[in-house]
Ligand SMILES: NC(=O)C1=CN([C@@H]2O[C@H](COP(=O)(O)OP(=O)(O)OC[C@H]3O[C@@H](n4cnc5c(N)ncnc54)[C@H](OP(=O)(O)O)[C@@H]3O)[C@@H](O)[C@H]2O)C=CC1
């Protein structure tokens with residue numbers, strides 16, 4: 001029987017499924033990295049989320065046949081190194097789409113209407129402050145949302161924004177799409193026209209620090225910037241500067257250049273930033289569905305089949 005090393009702990013039902021196909025060693029890398037690394041020489045399959053799978057790791061895992069990411073993003077995988085060794089990589093691109101789109105709508109409302117700040121104020125006994133007009137937020141409904149990276153998740157956000165909040169939606173990709181509930185725009189045009197700017201591209205060599213100071217300067221002073229893609233798609237120091245100098249009004253951030261976020265990161269001290277701990281897909285149902293999807297991909301590859309969600313390197 002092959003061995004699967006799980007570096008984040010799967011839910012019980014998924015574990016039972018995996019155990020029908022392999023011996024499973026659970027070695028949570030964030031709790032005991034040494035134990036995880038020591039298990040690598042026996043690993044035929046690897047399952048988990050976010051750990052950098054690079055040359056160094058692959059040298060320690062000579063039997064490895066498949067790496068199954070419990071995530072859509074796969075910027076943690078060195079695809080060149082995996083492909084060179086003939087190792088299959090898989091992700092979970094579909095089961096989380098609606099949940100992530102819901103999170104983004106929540107983050108947009110939270111940042112625009114200052115919901116977390118209001119909650120903190122009430123709990124800290126500052127009821128009156130929060131009713132002062134200096135605390136007021138801005139409307140979401142009937143505004144313009146610009147989505148940079150209009151893929152599977154972006155499209156669901158566009159549907160919610162348009163049907164539920166009567167928003168006009170612009171989008172920018174490298175290529176224009178057919179049949180989307182949004183209007184294609186050049187990057188500058190989108191930045192200048194949008195009240196809400198959502199970043200949703202994958203992190204690649206091309207998109208690293210895609211949004212920088214010059215882009216924040218093109219946004220409206222009342223713009224709310226949202227990032228649920230990856231932290232490094234925006235130059236974080238420039239985002240902090242844009243908030244500090246009031247180049248933009250507010251931000252909703254789910255992802256950071258460094259995760260877990262450094263407690264000293266200036267973003268965390270900014271009242272105008274709503275800061276979430278990378279929880280786009282974090283519901284019990286969706287996380288279980290993601291693990292099950294990843295487990296099925298892993299089992300298929302170990303059985304010599306081409307998994308449905310194989311990442312094309
Ligand atoms: N916060 C969270 O918990 C989550 C975060 N994510 C992140 O969201 C990302 C997007 O997910 P998803 O919507 O499923 O991905 P998709 O692949 O469906 O969509 C990505 C879109 O980005 C566009 N894009 C890619 N490169 C560029 C570029 N250089 N310039 C402009 N547009 C670009 C693509 O269009 P085109 O090719 O035409 O340019 C595509 O439409 C994931 O890669 C992941 O990093 C995903 C799930 C949860």
Ligand SMILES: O=CC(=O)O
Nearest residue numbers: 070071072073281
């Ligand atoms: O960030 C999460 C993902 O699925 O990608």
